[in-house]
Amino acid sequence: MNKVKVGILGAGHIAAVHAGLLKQDERVEIVGIADIFEEKAQELAAEAGPDVRTAGSIEELIALGVDTVYITTPNTMHVSPVLHCLKNNVNVFSEKPMATSEEEARQIRDAARESRGCYNLGMNRRYAYVYKKIKSYMDSGQLDAYSAHFKMNRGELLHPAWTSDPAKTGGFLYETPFHLMDLCRYYFGEVKKVKCQATQAVSGSELDNFAILLTFESGLVMTFNTFAHSGWSFPFEAIEIYGKYSTASTAELETVKVACGLEGEIDSSDYHLMPVSKKWGYEEENRLFIDALVNGTEPPVNAEEAYKSTFLLTSIYESAKTGEEINVADQLNKVLS
Template sequence: MADIKVGILGAGGIAKLHTSILKRDPRVEIIGVADIDEGRSASLANEAGNAKPVKTLEELFELGVEAVYVTLPNTLHVDSVLKCLENNVNVFSEKPMATSSIDAAKIKEAASKSKGIYNLGMNQRYAYVFKKVKDVIASGEFTPFLANIKLNRGELLNPSWTANPQVTGGFLNETPIHLLDLSRYLFGEAQTVKCEGRQNISETEMDTFAIMLTYESGIISNLVTYAHAGWSFPFESMEVYGKYSTITTHEFDRVMYSPGLHQPAQVSEFFQVGVDHKWGYVEENRLYIDAILNGTQPLVTAEDGYLTTRLVEAVYESAKTREVIDFRQTLSK
């Protein structure tokens, strides 16, 4: 018999991915799928097995769910997450936590009072290539000084809602937020933020960002991201530089660690590994279920989500004002 009864709120593409993973976990039973589109909820409920298709979060509560996966569009996360926490229901929220720091603070406060465990979906922390980067830094054998990070988000045409800031909360809250979260995870908290932003193609918002971050650890990173690159490869990469040493990622498929002069590089390749594993989704879900069953904190907490939301806001503020933002001073306000 399954240990955790799960409901899915929002039956889009990412919900299908989480469902495919959760239904393989013997500790989980997906008992309900909610979506305002009855056809979509029925289809995903059928994929989940014996789940019941419903239309609202309240109906999931009535089914007796113990955990809810909030897989709605970005700007619709907050109210549903707050309802879960207020009802002491565990909640996994896809990124972003919120599209404003005010709403992120509400979730952080609610999570601190709730018996439910909150986790923010930041799967790239568990991606094989970035786990290697994290492990090498954590081992102490490699001290990073500088990082160059690149992300081309594609064309923002498919699905069409990714070009609508009323749905996404802004371009940076789509895929780029993963890189801002990763920068905190790998290098520590930001100290200053400087961004040059442009509105080159989009009719509604900034679509081009060159971001320089300094960290309390002393590390510097340069992050460039563009909304209309057409998936030119590598669409995502990271280069981290130490003393005569480098760690380089190429998509989610390859990571190379060059530990020093006159030493062979260590290369790991994951081309033949399924996306659900190498992009980190399987481990992300497993660890969240572990946290619920063990009553422990998950890897990406409400505090983490709040700080990343504040960092996104700081990038936008710098892009608009063209000034350097003292991030630590911002947090103290």
């Protein structure tokens, strides 16, 4: 069997997580690692395997003979290398976010439609154990959600240093909050309308405090709070979902409780002992992406799906900036038609 020949662009924190997992997949050969800093590329290449080569750019990386590239550079540095890969029919696993504007997300979606390369966005929360458990209750009809509250705080915007620079992040919502914006679509379907109130609480350069009200096509309503500088007091990420006589709740990616019925048992799981690469969903998202390449099937979060989550996020920013309620469904239908 021909192996999937992988290159990684951006040799930082998340690149090491993906490299560690890809190294264990016998269907994959890690061919090269690229970074603007040669020593960072060398360090990760040494960890990834004895024959892994280094490069300084996306062009050099592809020239090493890779057929698949992981894009793990800071947020606003995803679009250009992704488009380069798709134009050259190279498969792409892009870390989140897809892009930091609707126009750029659309460019990627359109390029993916034209390309023989496969595009996948790394939305690991979909495969995190706590969230998979809740999804299975929803899919089986045991948890019929009507209402929800999601919280996705960050402790600080200090590490890595670029997270405090909106020119590199695209804005705070493109940081960790993007994960749960995608998760709410994954759980509840398409959003009909959104209203957001946001302030510049601590940061000198951007909105960093968001209270968001979302109404879904299904009628479900939810609140979403996210604050960028709360400290890492546990749980900084938590969701609650309410159905008829039922509640699901999580604390970080560690524990989940699902209570169905007025007298039923509470199903409670604790994933503290599981390795992060597994419990946070990275293992499964990588396996599903490589499955798609090997089998020629659709990847788990293709460009159409990634575009819709990005569109939701740009709509929230629009509401934050204008103070208006945004009819997301109408606007999305216009750009899709």
